[in-house]
Amino acid sequence: MPEQPKKSRSLIPLYIVITLFYIVIAFQGSENSVLLESVSEESDFQVNLTKDITYKFWIDNPNGPEKINVTISKDSYIALQNTFVLTQPRKSYLPENPEFTVKESGVYHVHAKPLNSGTVYMEIEELEVKNHND
Numbered sequence: 001m002p003e004q005p006k007k008s009r010s011l012i013p014l015y016i017v018i019t020l021f022y023i024v025i026a027f028q029g030s031e032n033s034v035l036l037e038s039v040s041e042e043s044d045f046q047v048n049l050t051k052d053i054t055y056k057f058w059i060d061n062p063n064g065p066e067k068i069n070v071t072i073s074k075d076s077y078i079a080l081q082n083t084f085v086l087t088q089p090r091k092s093y094l095p096e097n098p099e100f101t102v103k104e105s106g107v108y109h110v111h112a113k114p115l116n117s118g119t120v121y122m123e124i125e126e127l128e129v130k131n132h133n134d
Contacts, residue, residue: 040119045110064120
């Protein structure tokens with residue numbers, strides 16, 4: 001019977017490699033991703049957004065801060081502004097993945113400010129292009 005524990009220990013490196021592979025794939029973002037950033041302190045980013053496209057804002061990491069303020073704006077126009085709150089028992093953030101559009105194409109400023117310690121992953125994903133023939 002001493003062979004049994006040896007077999008299970010020899011599979012540990014395989015489990016680690018598989019887990020790392022899925023973590024890397026998960027955080028590479030989709031081809032529709034226009035922003036994918038890790039945030040642990042107050043941060044600013046710029047992103048090109050296009051009129052008539054619906055975007056979805058993702059925020060993830062159940063071990064992140066309890067609250068994080070996010071604003072997506074261009075000059076005085078605010079496309080998205082919210083305080084995301086981690087739900088109990090640390091499962092996801094609310095509001096959950098809000099969708100938004102912008103009134104004009106251009107470079108938008110993304111400001112994120114965690115209100116407690118921790119790291120989150122933020123993603124803006126392009127959902128659809130509206131048909132101009134409708």
